[in-house]
Amino acid sequence: MKDETGSDELVVPRLTVSPDLPAAVQEMLRTAKPAELRDPDPAGRGSLWHGLAAPMRWETALMCAGSYTFSTSAGPHAPVRVLLWPLAGLGTAWVALTVSLDIARRRKDRTRLRAIRHSREQYVLDGDLAPAAGQLLARASCAVDAVRRSKVHQDDYLDRQRNDVLLPEKAWEIAEMLRAYSRVERSTPAQAEGQEVQPVLEAHRAVLQATLASIERRVTALETYAEQTAEADRRYAEFLQIQQISAAGSDLLELLARSVRDDLAVAEITGLTEQATTVGEAFKTTVAQARESAHALAAPAVPSAA
Template identity: 70%
Template structure:
Protein backbone atom coordinates (compact mmCIF):
# COMPACT_ATOMS: atom_id res chain seq x y z
CA UNK A 1 0.00 0.00 0.00
CA UNK A 2 1.38 3.40 -0.96
CA UNK A 3 1.61 6.43 1.25
CA UNK A 4 -1.67 8.34 1.14
CA UNK A 5 0.10 11.61 1.85
CA UNK A 6 2.28 11.19 -1.22
CA UNK A 7 -0.61 10.17 -3.47
CA UNK A 8 -2.77 13.09 -2.32
CA UNK A 9 -0.18 15.47 -3.73
CA UNK A 10 -0.56 14.09 -7.24
CA UNK A 11 -2.67 15.92 -9.80
CA UNK A 12 -5.44 13.87 -11.39
CA UNK A 13 -4.93 13.87 -15.19
CA UNK A 14 -7.48 16.05 -16.95
CA UNK A 15 -7.84 13.62 -19.84
CA UNK A 16 -6.89 9.96 -20.32
CA UNK A 17 -7.36 8.62 -23.86
CA UNK A 18 -7.61 5.10 -25.22
CA UNK A 19 -4.24 4.64 -26.98
CA UNK A 20 -5.93 2.68 -29.78
CA UNK A 21 -7.68 5.83 -31.05
CA UNK A 22 -6.18 7.36 -34.22
CA UNK A 23 -3.56 10.02 -33.58
CA UNK A 24 -5.71 12.72 -35.25
CA UNK A 25 -8.62 11.94 -32.93
CA UNK A 26 -6.36 12.05 -29.89
CA UNK A 27 -5.03 15.46 -30.92
CA UNK A 28 -8.60 16.70 -31.45
CA UNK A 29 -9.55 15.57 -27.93
CA UNK A 30 -6.51 17.21 -26.35
CA UNK A 31 -7.28 20.50 -28.13
CA UNK A 32 -11.01 20.45 -27.30
CA UNK A 33 -12.58 22.70 -24.68
CA UNK A 34 -13.35 21.02 -21.33
CA UNK A 35 -17.05 21.85 -21.76
CA UNK A 36 -17.10 20.11 -25.17
CA UNK A 37 -15.46 17.02 -23.69
CA UNK A 38 -17.92 16.90 -20.79
CA UNK A 39 -21.02 17.37 -22.93
CA UNK A 40 -20.33 16.80 -26.65
CA UNK A 41 -23.94 17.29 -27.77
CA UNK A 42 -24.27 18.92 -31.21
CA UNK A 43 -28.06 19.07 -30.83
CA UNK A 44 -27.67 21.29 -27.78
CA UNK A 45 -25.95 24.05 -29.77
CA UNK A 46 -27.64 26.98 -31.50
CA UNK A 47 -28.98 26.15 -34.93
CA UNK A 48 -27.44 27.21 -38.21
CA UNK A 49 -30.03 29.97 -38.60
CA UNK A 50 -28.51 31.85 -35.68
CA UNK A 51 -25.21 31.90 -37.61
CA UNK A 52 -26.94 33.11 -40.75
CA UNK A 53 -28.38 36.00 -38.77
CA UNK A 54 -24.99 37.12 -37.40
CA UNK A 55 -24.34 39.78 -40.09
CA UNK A 56 -28.04 40.72 -40.29
CA UNK A 57 -27.97 43.06 -37.33
CA UNK A 58 -29.55 46.48 -36.96
CA UNK A 59 -26.18 48.14 -37.53
CA UNK A 60 -26.03 46.52 -40.97
CA UNK A 61 -29.53 47.73 -41.81
CA UNK A 62 -28.65 51.33 -40.81
CA UNK A 63 -25.49 51.30 -42.94
CA UNK A 64 -27.41 49.96 -45.97
CA UNK A 65 -30.18 52.55 -45.54
CA UNK A 66 -27.65 55.39 -45.30
CA UNK A 67 -25.84 54.16 -48.41
CA UNK A 68 -29.03 53.94 -50.46
CA UNK A 69 -30.10 57.43 -49.34
CA UNK A 70 -26.69 58.84 -50.18
CA UNK A 71 -26.58 57.42 -53.70
CA UNK A 72 -30.21 58.37 -54.47
CA UNK A 73 -29.74 61.95 -53.29
CA UNK A 74 -26.63 62.51 -55.40
CA UNK A 75 -27.13 65.22 -58.00
CA UNK A 76 -27.02 64.63 -61.78
CA UNK A 77 -23.47 65.97 -61.95
CA UNK A 78 -22.24 64.00 -58.92
CA UNK A 79 -19.59 61.32 -59.62
CA UNK A 80 -21.58 59.04 -57.30
CA UNK A 81 -24.66 59.18 -59.52
CA UNK A 82 -25.40 55.77 -61.03
CA UNK A 83 -23.26 53.86 -58.55
CA UNK A 84 -26.20 52.63 -56.48
CA UNK A 85 -26.51 49.17 -58.05
CA UNK A 86 -22.76 48.49 -58.13
CA UNK A 87 -22.69 49.42 -54.45
CA UNK A 88 -25.63 47.10 -53.79
CA UNK A 89 -23.73 44.31 -55.55
CA UNK A 90 -20.65 44.92 -53.43
CA UNK A 91 -22.78 44.98 -50.29
CA UNK A 92 -24.49 41.72 -51.25
CA UNK A 93 -21.12 40.08 -51.86
CA UNK A 94 -19.88 41.26 -48.48
CA UNK A 95 -23.07 39.95 -46.86
CA UNK A 96 -22.59 36.50 -48.44
CA UNK A 97 -18.98 36.34 -47.28
CA UNK A 98 -19.81 37.45 -43.76
CA UNK A 99 -22.58 34.87 -43.61
CA UNK A 100 -20.54 31.97 -44.99
CA UNK A 101 -17.74 32.36 -42.43
CA UNK A 102 -19.84 31.70 -39.30
CA UNK A 103 -21.84 29.02 -41.11
CA UNK A 104 -18.65 27.17 -42.06
CA UNK A 105 -17.41 27.48 -38.49
CA UNK A 106 -20.74 26.18 -37.19
CA UNK A 107 -20.63 23.14 -39.48
CA UNK A 108 -17.04 22.36 -38.45
CA UNK A 109 -17.96 22.65 -34.77
CA UNK A 110 -20.94 20.32 -35.16
CA UNK A 111 -18.80 17.80 -37.03
CA UNK A 112 -16.15 17.91 -34.32
CA UNK A 113 -18.73 17.51 -31.55
CA UNK A 114 -20.30 14.56 -33.33
CA UNK A 115 -16.89 12.88 -33.49
CA UNK A 116 -16.25 13.59 -29.80
CA UNK A 117 -19.68 12.21 -28.98
CA UNK A 118 -18.89 9.03 -30.92
CA UNK A 119 -15.74 8.37 -28.87
CA UNK A 120 -17.07 9.57 -25.50
CA UNK A 121 -16.50 6.17 -23.91
CA UNK A 122 -12.94 6.07 -25.22
CA UNK A 123 -11.61 8.84 -22.98
CA UNK A 124 -11.84 9.51 -19.26
CA UNK A 125 -12.04 12.96 -17.69
CA UNK A 126 -11.01 13.89 -14.17
CA UNK A 127 -14.64 14.88 -13.62
CA UNK A 128 -15.69 11.28 -14.37
CA UNK A 129 -13.90 10.00 -11.26
CA UNK A 130 -14.62 10.11 -7.56
CA UNK A 131 -11.69 11.39 -5.44
CA UNK A 132 -10.34 7.94 -4.47
CA UNK A 133 -10.44 6.78 -8.10
CA UNK A 134 -8.83 10.00 -9.29
CA UNK A 135 -5.90 9.51 -6.94
CA UNK A 136 -5.36 5.95 -8.14
CA UNK A 137 -5.30 7.12 -11.74
CA UNK A 138 -2.86 9.89 -10.81
CA UNK A 139 -0.57 7.32 -9.18
CA UNK A 140 -0.74 5.08 -12.26
CA UNK A 141 0.06 7.96 -14.59
CA UNK A 142 2.93 9.08 -12.36
CA UNK A 143 4.44 5.57 -12.41
CA UNK A 144 4.11 5.23 -16.19
CA UNK A 145 5.70 8.64 -16.74
CA UNK A 146 8.58 7.74 -14.40
CA UNK A 147 9.35 4.57 -16.37
CA UNK A 148 9.22 6.33 -19.72
CA UNK A 149 11.48 9.14 -18.50
CA UNK A 150 14.12 6.74 -17.20
CA UNK A 151 17.46 6.47 -18.96
CA UNK A 152 17.37 2.68 -19.09
CA UNK A 153 14.05 2.96 -20.94
CA UNK A 154 15.29 5.63 -23.34
CA UNK A 155 18.50 3.68 -24.00
CA UNK A 156 16.38 0.57 -24.70
CA UNK A 157 17.67 -1.60 -21.85
CA UNK A 158 14.02 -2.28 -20.88
CA UNK A 159 12.54 -3.01 -24.33
CA UNK A 160 11.43 0.53 -25.08
CA UNK A 161 9.15 -0.40 -27.99
CA UNK A 162 7.20 -2.84 -25.83
CA UNK A 163 6.93 -0.37 -22.95
CA UNK A 164 5.65 2.35 -25.28
CA UNK A 165 2.77 0.05 -26.22
CA UNK A 166 2.04 -1.84 -23.00
CA UNK A 167 2.28 0.98 -20.44
CA UNK A 168 -0.34 3.27 -22.11
CA UNK A 169 -2.61 0.23 -22.46
CA UNK A 170 -2.26 -0.54 -18.74
CA UNK A 171 -2.94 3.08 -17.82
CA UNK A 172 -6.05 3.12 -20.02
CA UNK A 173 -7.36 -0.16 -18.54
CA UNK A 174 -7.01 1.31 -15.06
CA UNK A 175 -8.73 4.56 -16.10
CA UNK A 176 -11.63 2.67 -17.67
CA UNK A 177 -12.14 0.49 -14.58
CA UNK A 178 -11.94 3.52 -12.29
CA UNK A 179 -14.61 5.30 -14.31
CA UNK A 180 -16.91 2.28 -14.01
CA UNK A 181 -16.20 2.13 -10.27
CA UNK A 182 -16.97 5.86 -9.92
CA UNK A 183 -20.30 5.48 -11.71
CA UNK A 184 -21.36 2.71 -9.34
CA UNK A 185 -20.16 4.57 -6.24
CA UNK A 186 -22.01 7.74 -7.22
CA UNK A 187 -25.22 5.76 -7.68
CA UNK A 188 -24.81 4.03 -4.31
CA UNK A 189 -26.56 5.60 -1.29
CA UNK A 190 -24.22 6.69 1.47
CA UNK A 191 -26.70 5.90 4.24
CA UNK A 192 -29.31 3.17 4.68
CA UNK A 193 -32.90 4.31 5.13
CA UNK A 194 -33.81 1.43 7.45
CA UNK A 195 -32.74 -1.79 9.15
CA UNK A 196 -33.68 -3.94 6.16
CA UNK A 197 -31.67 -1.88 3.73
CA UNK A 198 -28.57 -1.60 5.94
CA UNK A 199 -27.11 -5.12 5.42
CA UNK A 200 -27.78 -4.89 1.67
CA UNK A 201 -26.02 -1.53 1.49
CA UNK A 202 -23.12 -2.79 3.61
CA UNK A 203 -22.65 -5.80 1.31
CA UNK A 204 -22.80 -3.55 -1.75
CA UNK A 205 -20.19 -1.20 -0.33
CA UNK A 206 -17.95 -4.13 0.64
CA UNK A 207 -18.02 -5.37 -2.96
CA UNK A 208 -17.18 -1.86 -4.12
CA UNK A 209 -14.15 -1.75 -1.83
CA UNK A 210 -13.04 -5.16 -3.07
CA UNK A 211 -13.25 -3.92 -6.66
CA UNK A 212 -11.27 -0.79 -5.80
CA UNK A 213 -8.67 -2.94 -4.04
CA UNK A 214 -8.24 -5.02 -7.20
CA UNK A 215 -7.63 -1.89 -9.24
CA UNK A 216 -5.18 -0.61 -6.65
CA UNK A 217 -3.16 -3.83 -6.97
CA UNK A 218 -2.69 -3.02 -10.65
CA UNK A 219 -1.55 0.49 -9.73
CA UNK A 220 0.85 -0.91 -7.14
CA UNK A 221 2.32 -3.24 -9.77
CA UNK A 222 3.01 -0.24 -11.98
CA UNK A 223 4.60 1.62 -9.08
CA UNK A 224 6.79 -1.39 -8.26
CA UNK A 225 7.95 -1.49 -11.86
CA UNK A 226 8.73 2.24 -11.70
CA UNK A 227 10.71 1.77 -8.47
CA UNK A 228 12.76 -1.06 -9.96
CA UNK A 229 13.36 1.00 -13.07
CA UNK A 230 14.60 3.87 -10.89
CA UNK A 231 16.98 1.45 -9.15
CA UNK A 232 18.26 0.26 -12.54
CA UNK A 233 18.75 3.91 -13.49
CA UNK A 234 20.86 4.52 -10.39
CA UNK A 235 22.98 1.46 -11.10
CA UNK A 236 23.31 2.50 -14.72
CA UNK A 237 24.55 5.96 -13.70
CA UNK A 238 27.14 4.37 -11.38
CA UNK A 239 28.28 2.03 -14.14
CA UNK A 240 28.71 4.88 -16.62
CA UNK A 241 30.68 6.90 -14.11
CA UNK A 242 33.05 4.05 -13.26
CA UNK A 243 33.49 3.26 -16.94
CA UNK A 244 34.41 6.89 -17.47
CA UNK A 245 36.96 6.69 -14.66
CA UNK A 246 38.32 3.37 -15.92
CA UNK A 247 38.72 4.79 -19.42
CA UNK A 248 41.56 6.89 -18.04
CA UNK A 249 43.22 3.75 -16.69
CA UNK A 250 46.18 3.88 -19.07
CA UNK A 251 47.06 7.42 -18.05
CA UNK A 252 46.56 6.55 -14.42
CA UNK A 253 48.84 3.52 -14.77
CA UNK A 254 51.56 5.67 -16.26
CA UNK A 255 51.16 8.23 -13.48
CA UNK A 256 51.32 5.60 -10.75
CA UNK A 257 54.28 3.86 -12.37
CA UNK A 258 56.33 7.03 -12.00
CA UNK A 259 55.98 7.07 -8.25
CA UNK A 260 55.57 3.43 -7.16
CA UNK A 261 56.45 -0.04 -8.35
CA UNK A 262 54.72 -1.36 -11.47
CA UNK A 263 53.02 -4.20 -9.64
CA UNK A 264 51.37 -1.76 -7.23
CA UNK A 265 50.12 0.34 -10.12
CA UNK A 266 48.68 -2.71 -11.83
CA UNK A 267 46.95 -3.70 -8.58
CA UNK A 268 45.32 -0.28 -8.36
CA UNK A 269 44.02 -0.55 -11.92
CA UNK A 270 42.78 -4.07 -11.24
CA UNK A 271 40.90 -2.70 -8.26
CA UNK A 272 39.10 -0.18 -10.49
CA UNK A 273 38.27 -2.93 -12.93
CA UNK A 274 36.80 -5.08 -10.17
CA UNK A 275 34.68 -2.17 -8.99
CA UNK A 276 33.36 -1.67 -12.51
CA UNK A 277 32.55 -5.37 -12.74
CA UNK A 278 30.70 -5.29 -9.40
CA UNK A 279 28.59 -2.30 -10.43
CA UNK A 280 27.95 -3.85 -13.84
CA UNK A 281 26.69 -7.02 -12.14
CA UNK A 282 24.44 -4.95 -9.87
CA UNK A 283 23.12 -3.10 -12.90
CA UNK A 284 22.35 -6.37 -14.66
CA UNK A 285 20.54 -7.65 -11.57
CA UNK A 286 18.48 -4.45 -11.33
CA UNK A 287 17.60 -4.73 -15.00
CA UNK A 288 16.59 -8.37 -14.53
CA UNK A 289 14.27 -7.40 -11.65
CA UNK A 290 12.72 -4.62 -13.72
CA UNK A 291 12.15 -6.97 -16.66
CA UNK A 292 10.60 -9.58 -14.37
CA UNK A 293 8.29 -6.87 -13.01
CA UNK A 294 7.34 -5.95 -16.58
CA UNK A 295 6.44 -9.56 -17.32
CA UNK A 296 4.34 -9.74 -14.15
CA UNK A 297 2.65 -6.49 -15.17
CA UNK A 298 1.59 -8.03 -18.47
CA UNK A 299 0.24 -11.17 -16.81
CA UNK A 300 -3.39 -9.89 -16.31
CA UNK A 301 -3.62 -9.15 -20.04
CA UNK A 302 -2.39 -12.62 -20.94
CA UNK A 303 -4.96 -14.12 -18.58
Protein backbone atom coordinates in the same frame (compact mmCIF):
# COMPACT_ATOMS: atom_id res chain seq x y z
CA MET B 1 2.99 15.46 -7.89
CA LYS B 2 0.98 17.68 -5.57
CA ASP B 3 -1.81 19.99 -6.55
CA GLU B 4 -1.43 23.78 -6.73
CA THR B 5 -2.70 24.25 -3.16
CA GLY B 6 0.30 22.36 -1.79
CA SER B 7 -1.75 19.50 -0.35
CA ASP B 8 -0.62 15.88 -0.51
CA GLU B 9 -3.30 15.00 -3.04
CA LEU B 10 -2.09 14.21 -6.52
CA VAL B 11 -3.36 16.07 -9.56
CA VAL B 12 -5.83 13.85 -11.40
CA PRO B 13 -5.11 13.68 -15.16
CA ARG B 14 -7.55 15.92 -17.03
CA LEU B 15 -7.92 13.41 -19.85
CA THR B 16 -7.02 9.74 -20.26
CA VAL B 17 -7.47 8.37 -23.78
CA SER B 18 -7.78 4.79 -24.99
CA PRO B 19 -4.62 3.80 -26.90
CA ASP B 20 -6.84 1.86 -29.32
CA LEU B 21 -8.14 5.08 -30.87
CA PRO B 22 -6.44 6.31 -34.08
CA ALA B 23 -3.67 8.83 -33.49
CA ALA B 24 -5.64 11.59 -35.25
CA VAL B 25 -8.64 11.06 -32.95
CA GLN B 26 -6.40 11.03 -29.86
CA GLU B 27 -4.86 14.34 -30.93
CA MET B 28 -8.32 15.80 -31.58
CA LEU B 29 -9.42 14.84 -28.07
CA ARG B 30 -6.30 16.27 -26.45
CA THR B 31 -6.73 19.63 -28.22
CA ALA B 32 -10.50 19.86 -27.63
CA LYS B 33 -11.89 22.36 -25.14
CA PRO B 34 -12.94 20.98 -21.73
CA ALA B 35 -16.57 21.98 -22.36
CA GLU B 36 -16.57 20.07 -25.65
CA LEU B 37 -15.27 16.94 -23.95
CA ARG B 38 -17.83 17.18 -21.15
CA ASP B 39 -20.78 17.79 -23.49
CA PRO B 40 -19.96 16.73 -27.07
CA ASP B 41 -23.53 17.25 -28.31
CA PRO B 42 -23.70 19.09 -31.66
CA ALA B 43 -27.43 19.70 -31.13
CA GLY B 44 -26.63 21.93 -28.18
CA ARG B 45 -24.19 24.11 -30.12
CA GLY B 46 -26.66 26.07 -32.18
CA SER B 47 -28.18 25.48 -35.58
CA LEU B 48 -25.94 24.95 -38.58
CA TRP B 49 -27.85 27.68 -40.42
CA HIS B 50 -27.41 30.12 -37.58
CA GLY B 51 -24.58 31.45 -39.75
CA LEU B 52 -27.19 33.36 -41.76
CA ALA B 53 -27.27 35.86 -38.90
CA ALA B 54 -23.50 36.24 -38.84
CA PRO B 55 -23.34 39.39 -41.01
CA MET B 56 -26.21 41.01 -39.09
CA ARG B 57 -23.89 42.87 -36.75
CA TRP B 58 -23.86 46.47 -35.64
CA GLU B 59 -21.23 47.58 -38.18
CA THR B 60 -23.26 46.06 -41.03
CA ALA B 61 -26.44 47.78 -39.87
CA LEU B 62 -24.59 51.08 -39.45
CA MET B 63 -23.13 50.87 -42.96
CA CYS B 64 -26.53 50.08 -44.49
CA ALA B 65 -28.22 52.90 -42.61
CA GLY B 66 -25.53 55.37 -43.64
CA SER B 67 -25.74 54.35 -47.30
CA TYR B 68 -29.52 54.65 -47.30
CA THR B 69 -29.48 58.09 -45.67
CA PHE B 70 -26.77 59.36 -47.99
CA SER B 71 -28.53 58.10 -51.11
CA THR B 72 -31.94 59.54 -50.20
CA SER B 73 -30.47 62.95 -49.35
CA ALA B 74 -28.86 63.26 -52.79
CA GLY B 75 -30.73 64.29 -55.95
CA PRO B 76 -32.20 61.66 -58.25
CA HIS B 77 -29.42 62.24 -60.81
CA ALA B 78 -26.56 62.68 -58.37
CA PRO B 79 -23.35 60.81 -59.21
CA VAL B 80 -23.37 59.23 -55.79
CA ARG B 81 -26.38 57.13 -56.76
CA VAL B 82 -24.44 55.73 -59.69
CA LEU B 83 -21.58 54.79 -57.35
CA LEU B 84 -23.89 53.15 -54.85
CA TRP B 85 -24.79 50.30 -57.22
CA PRO B 86 -21.22 48.85 -57.34
CA LEU B 87 -20.94 49.41 -53.61
CA ALA B 88 -24.21 47.56 -53.09
CA GLY B 89 -22.85 44.68 -55.17
CA LEU B 90 -19.68 44.53 -53.11
CA GLY B 91 -21.71 44.62 -49.91
CA THR B 92 -23.88 41.74 -51.10
CA ALA B 93 -20.81 39.69 -52.01
CA TRP B 94 -19.27 40.41 -48.61
CA VAL B 95 -22.45 39.29 -46.82
CA ALA B 96 -22.62 36.09 -48.91
CA LEU B 97 -18.94 35.31 -48.19
CA THR B 98 -19.38 35.89 -44.46
CA VAL B 99 -22.41 33.64 -44.34
CA SER B 100 -20.68 30.88 -46.33
CA LEU B 101 -17.56 30.95 -44.15
CA ASP B 102 -19.57 30.87 -40.95
CA ILE B 103 -21.74 27.98 -42.13
CA ALA B 104 -18.61 26.04 -43.23
CA ARG B 105 -17.01 26.64 -39.83
CA ARG B 106 -20.12 25.44 -38.03
CA ARG B 107 -20.33 22.34 -40.21
CA LYS B 108 -16.70 21.52 -39.38
CA ASP B 109 -17.32 22.09 -35.66
CA ARG B 110 -20.38 19.86 -35.69
CA THR B 111 -18.46 17.09 -37.49
CA ARG B 112 -15.68 17.31 -34.88
CA LEU B 113 -18.16 17.30 -31.99
CA ARG B 114 -19.93 14.30 -33.48
CA ALA B 115 -16.59 12.44 -33.60
CA ILE B 116 -15.95 13.37 -29.96
CA ARG B 117 -19.44 12.17 -28.99
CA HIS B 118 -18.87 8.83 -30.72
CA SER B 119 -15.59 8.44 -28.81
CA ARG B 120 -17.09 9.37 -25.41
CA GLU B 121 -16.59 5.91 -23.90
CA GLN B 122 -13.00 5.88 -25.16
CA TYR B 123 -11.76 8.65 -22.89
CA VAL B 124 -12.00 9.40 -19.18
CA LEU B 125 -12.18 12.92 -17.73
CA ASP B 126 -11.13 13.88 -14.22
CA GLY B 127 -14.75 14.84 -13.55
CA ASP B 128 -15.85 11.28 -14.35
CA LEU B 129 -14.10 9.94 -11.25
CA ALA B 130 -14.97 9.87 -7.58
CA PRO B 131 -12.24 11.38 -5.33
CA ALA B 132 -10.70 8.04 -4.30
CA ALA B 133 -10.78 6.80 -7.87
CA GLY B 134 -9.16 10.00 -9.11
CA GLN B 135 -6.26 9.59 -6.71
CA LEU B 136 -5.66 6.03 -7.88
CA LEU B 137 -5.58 7.16 -11.51
CA ALA B 138 -3.18 9.96 -10.57
CA ARG B 139 -0.86 7.42 -8.92
CA ALA B 140 -0.97 5.18 -11.97
CA SER B 141 -0.26 8.11 -14.27
CA CYS B 142 2.71 9.22 -12.17
CA ALA B 143 4.15 5.70 -12.23
CA VAL B 144 3.80 5.41 -16.01
CA ASP B 145 5.36 8.84 -16.54
CA ALA B 146 8.27 7.96 -14.24
CA VAL B 147 9.06 4.81 -16.22
CA ARG B 148 8.85 6.53 -19.60
CA ARG B 149 11.07 9.41 -18.44
CA SER B 150 13.74 7.08 -17.06
CA LYS B 151 17.14 6.85 -18.72
CA VAL B 152 17.07 3.04 -18.89
CA HIS B 153 13.75 3.21 -20.75
CA GLN B 154 14.91 5.90 -23.16
CA ASP B 155 18.15 4.01 -23.86
CA ASP B 156 16.10 0.82 -24.47
CA TYR B 157 17.48 -1.27 -21.61
CA LEU B 158 13.88 -2.09 -20.57
CA ASP B 159 12.49 -2.89 -24.04
CA ARG B 160 11.27 0.60 -24.86
CA GLN B 161 9.07 -0.49 -27.76
CA ARG B 162 7.18 -2.96 -25.57
CA ASN B 163 6.80 -0.46 -22.74
CA ASP B 164 5.42 2.18 -25.08
CA VAL B 165 2.58 -0.24 -25.89
CA LEU B 166 2.11 -1.96 -22.53
CA LEU B 167 2.10 1.03 -20.17
CA PRO B 168 -0.62 3.08 -21.95
CA GLU B 169 -2.76 -0.06 -22.13
CA LYS B 170 -2.42 -0.66 -18.40
CA ALA B 171 -3.15 2.99 -17.59
CA TRP B 172 -6.27 2.91 -19.78
CA GLU B 173 -7.53 -0.34 -18.20
CA ILE B 174 -7.20 1.25 -14.77
CA ALA B 175 -8.93 4.47 -15.89
CA GLU B 176 -11.81 2.53 -17.46
CA MET B 177 -12.37 0.43 -14.34
CA LEU B 178 -12.18 3.49 -12.09
CA ARG B 179 -14.82 5.26 -14.19
CA ALA B 180 -17.13 2.25 -13.89
CA TYR B 181 -16.49 2.17 -10.14
CA SER B 182 -17.22 5.89 -9.84
CA ARG B 183 -20.55 5.56 -11.66
CA VAL B 184 -21.72 2.89 -9.24
CA GLU B 185 -20.29 4.69 -6.22
CA ARG B 186 -22.05 7.94 -7.09
CA SER B 187 -25.37 6.17 -7.60
CA THR B 188 -25.11 4.49 -4.18
CA PRO B 189 -27.33 6.08 -1.48
CA ALA B 190 -25.43 7.87 1.26
CA GLN B 191 -27.54 6.27 3.98
CA ALA B 192 -30.20 3.61 4.38
CA GLU B 193 -33.81 4.68 4.70
CA GLY B 194 -34.75 1.76 6.93
CA GLN B 195 -33.45 -1.17 8.96
CA GLU B 196 -34.09 -3.68 6.18
CA VAL B 197 -32.15 -1.59 3.67
CA GLN B 198 -29.09 -1.25 5.91
CA PRO B 199 -27.61 -4.77 5.42
CA VAL B 200 -28.19 -4.55 1.66
CA LEU B 201 -26.46 -1.19 1.50
CA GLU B 202 -23.55 -2.45 3.60
CA ALA B 203 -23.08 -5.47 1.32
CA HIS B 204 -23.19 -3.16 -1.71
CA ARG B 205 -20.51 -0.94 -0.20
CA ALA B 206 -18.37 -3.95 0.70
CA VAL B 207 -18.36 -5.06 -2.93
CA LEU B 208 -17.46 -1.54 -4.01
CA GLN B 209 -14.58 -1.44 -1.55
CA ALA B 210 -13.31 -4.84 -2.71
CA THR B 211 -13.43 -3.63 -6.31
CA LEU B 212 -11.45 -0.51 -5.46
CA ALA B 213 -8.88 -2.59 -3.56
CA SER B 214 -8.48 -4.86 -6.61
CA ILE B 215 -7.85 -1.86 -8.85
CA GLU B 216 -5.37 -0.48 -6.31
CA ARG B 217 -3.34 -3.69 -6.57
CA ARG B 218 -2.87 -2.96 -10.27
CA VAL B 219 -1.77 0.56 -9.44
CA THR B 220 0.66 -0.75 -6.84
CA ALA B 221 2.17 -3.11 -9.43
CA LEU B 222 2.81 -0.11 -11.71
CA GLU B 223 4.37 1.81 -8.80
CA THR B 224 6.62 -1.15 -7.99
CA TYR B 225 7.78 -1.24 -11.59
CA ALA B 226 8.45 2.51 -11.46
CA GLU B 227 10.50 2.07 -8.26
CA GLN B 228 12.58 -0.70 -9.82
CA THR B 229 13.10 1.46 -12.89
CA ALA B 230 14.31 4.31 -10.68
CA GLU B 231 16.76 1.94 -8.99
CA ALA B 232 17.96 0.78 -12.40
CA ASP B 233 18.47 4.43 -13.33
CA ARG B 234 20.66 4.94 -10.27
CA ARG B 235 22.68 1.83 -11.08
CA TYR B 236 22.95 2.96 -14.69
CA ALA B 237 24.33 6.35 -13.63
CA GLU B 238 26.93 4.60 -11.44
CA PHE B 239 27.83 2.25 -14.28
CA LEU B 240 28.32 5.12 -16.74
CA GLN B 241 30.47 7.03 -14.28
CA ILE B 242 32.65 3.99 -13.58
CA GLN B 243 33.03 3.48 -17.34
CA GLN B 244 34.09 7.10 -17.67
CA ILE B 245 36.69 6.69 -14.94
CA SER B 246 37.93 3.40 -16.36
CA ALA B 247 38.32 4.93 -19.81
CA ALA B 248 41.13 7.04 -18.39
CA GLY B 249 42.84 3.92 -17.01
CA SER B 250 45.75 3.96 -19.47
CA ASP B 251 46.55 7.57 -18.64
CA LEU B 252 46.31 6.79 -14.94
CA LEU B 253 48.59 3.80 -15.35
CA GLU B 254 51.25 5.93 -17.00
CA LEU B 255 50.93 8.56 -14.28
CA LEU B 256 51.27 6.04 -11.47
CA ALA B 257 54.14 4.23 -13.17
CA ARG B 258 56.17 7.41 -13.03
CA SER B 259 55.92 7.73 -9.28
CA VAL B 260 55.57 4.21 -7.84
CA ARG B 261 56.46 0.66 -8.76
CA ASP B 262 54.76 -0.89 -11.77
CA ASP B 263 53.11 -3.62 -9.71
CA LEU B 264 51.39 -1.02 -7.50
CA ALA B 265 50.15 0.82 -10.57
CA VAL B 266 48.77 -2.38 -12.05
CA ALA B 267 47.06 -3.23 -8.74
CA GLU B 268 45.35 0.17 -8.67
CA ILE B 269 44.07 -0.20 -12.21
CA THR B 270 42.98 -3.78 -11.50
CA GLY B 271 40.97 -2.49 -8.52
CA LEU B 272 39.21 0.02 -10.75
CA THR B 273 38.40 -2.70 -13.24
CA GLU B 274 36.93 -4.93 -10.54
CA GLN B 275 34.79 -2.05 -9.28
CA ALA B 276 33.54 -1.41 -12.80
CA THR B 277 32.68 -5.10 -13.16
CA THR B 278 30.82 -5.14 -9.82
CA VAL B 279 28.75 -2.06 -10.65
CA GLY B 280 28.07 -3.37 -14.13
CA GLU B 281 26.78 -6.69 -12.79
CA ALA B 282 24.59 -4.88 -10.24
CA PHE B 283 23.17 -2.76 -13.04
CA LYS B 284 22.40 -5.82 -15.16
CA THR B 285 20.70 -7.52 -12.21
CA THR B 286 18.55 -4.48 -11.51
CA VAL B 287 17.52 -4.16 -15.15
CA ALA B 288 16.64 -7.87 -15.23
CA GLN B 289 14.42 -7.45 -12.15
CA ALA B 290 12.68 -4.49 -13.76
CA ARG B 291 12.06 -6.52 -16.90
CA GLU B 292 10.54 -9.33 -14.83
CA SER B 293 8.25 -6.78 -13.21
CA ALA B 294 7.18 -5.57 -16.66
CA HIS B 295 6.36 -9.14 -17.68
CA ALA B 296 4.27 -9.49 -14.51
CA LEU B 297 2.32 -6.39 -15.49
CA ALA B 298 1.57 -7.87 -18.90
CA ALA B 299 0.26 -11.12 -17.42
CA PRO B 300 -3.54 -11.32 -17.03
CA ALA B 301 -4.75 -10.49 -13.55
CA VAL B 302 -6.01 -13.46 -11.51
CA PRO B 303 -9.02 -12.51 -9.37
CA SER B 304 -8.38 -13.04 -5.70
CA ALA B 305 -10.55 -15.37 -3.66
CA ALA B 306 -13.47 -13.71 -1.92
